[in-house]
Amino acid sequence: NAGVTQTPKFRILKIGQSMTLQCTQDMNHNYMYWYRQDPGMGLKLIYYSVGAGITDKGEVPNGYNVSRSTTEDFPLRLELAAPSQTSVYFCASNLEGLAAEQYFGPGTRLTVT
Amino acid sequence: GQQVMQIPQYQHVQEGEDFTTYCNSSTTLSNIQWYKQRPGGHPVFLIQLVKSGEVKKQKRLTFQFGEAKKNSSLHITATQTTDVGTYFCGWLTGGGNKLTFGTGTQLKVEL
Numbered sequence: 501n502a503g504v505t506q507t508p509k510f511r512i513l514k515i516g517q518s519m520t521l522q523c524t525q526d527m528n529h530n531y532m533y534w535y536r537q538d539p540g541m542g543l544k545l546i547y548y549s550v551g552a553g554i555t556d557k558g559e560v561p562n563g564y565n566v567s568r569s570t571t572e573d574f575p576l577r578l579e580l581a582a583p584s585q586t587s588v589y590f591c592a593s594n595l596e597g598l599a600a601e602q603y604f605g606p607g608t609r610l611t612v613t
Numbered sequence: 614g615q616q617v618m619q620i621p622q623y624q625h626v627q628e629g630e631d632f633t634t635y636c637n638s639s640t641t642l643s644n645i646q647w648y649k650q651r652p653g654g655h656p657v658f659l660i661q662l663v664k665s666g667e668v669k670k671q672k673r674l675t676f677q678f679g680e681a682k683k684n685s686s687l688h689i690t691a692t693q694t695t696d697v698g699t700y701f702c703g704w705l706t707g708g709g710n711k712l713t714f715g716t717g718t719q720l721k722v723e724l
Contacts, residue, residue, distance in 0.1 A: 602658060607655050
């Protein structure tokens with residue numbers, strides 16, 4: 501199993517540009533999550549999904565959108581990039597929800613200038 | 614509202630010394646999870662504690678959940694260079710709909 505994979509690893513965006521961060525898991529996990537991690541800080545939940553077709557907002561959803569058309573994929577969309585979205589983005593997944601071990605992907609380091 | 618503090622923010626130790634990080638809450642927690650993140654890496658789950666007074670061990674790591682379920686600690690005995698990284702606690706909030714993470718304790722181990 502590859503586990504949780506994310507692409508790209510790095511990206512530099514100009515203000516106002518759009519992009520999609522890809523996340524795929526091959527563990528047949530129902531739950532998937534997107535977090536952002538700012539320097540020296542903990543993780544903040546952006547969006548999560550409890551299964552294909554079901555998504556919900558986390559703590560910091562503004563400026564982002566998600567979709568979950570399959571169990572495996574959970575892309576995160578930035579529509580109008582802003583410098584405040586400069587961060588490292590982690591995707592995670594698990595079988596049983598937040599009260600259980602989460603498996604994290606390697607992360608995408610995004611810089612918006 | 615609930616406040617959870619993770620301390621210390623940084624810790625430098627000599628290899629072989631012990632290390633402890635704490636998460637302290639102003640209110641009772643339903644559970645607490647611990648993760649480790651190596652420099653440039655991603656968080657890796659270490660353990661979850663749910664019972665009052667619970668103590669779990671993983672080799673040189675000892676995890677505790679306080680009797681009142683308001684504090685938790687991660688203790689590493691005889692640190693090694695492989696222990697370098699940031700240790701985060703996480704706890705359920707929002708009626709179990711959200712996992713909030715502490716700001717982490719960055720551990721550096723010097724030879």
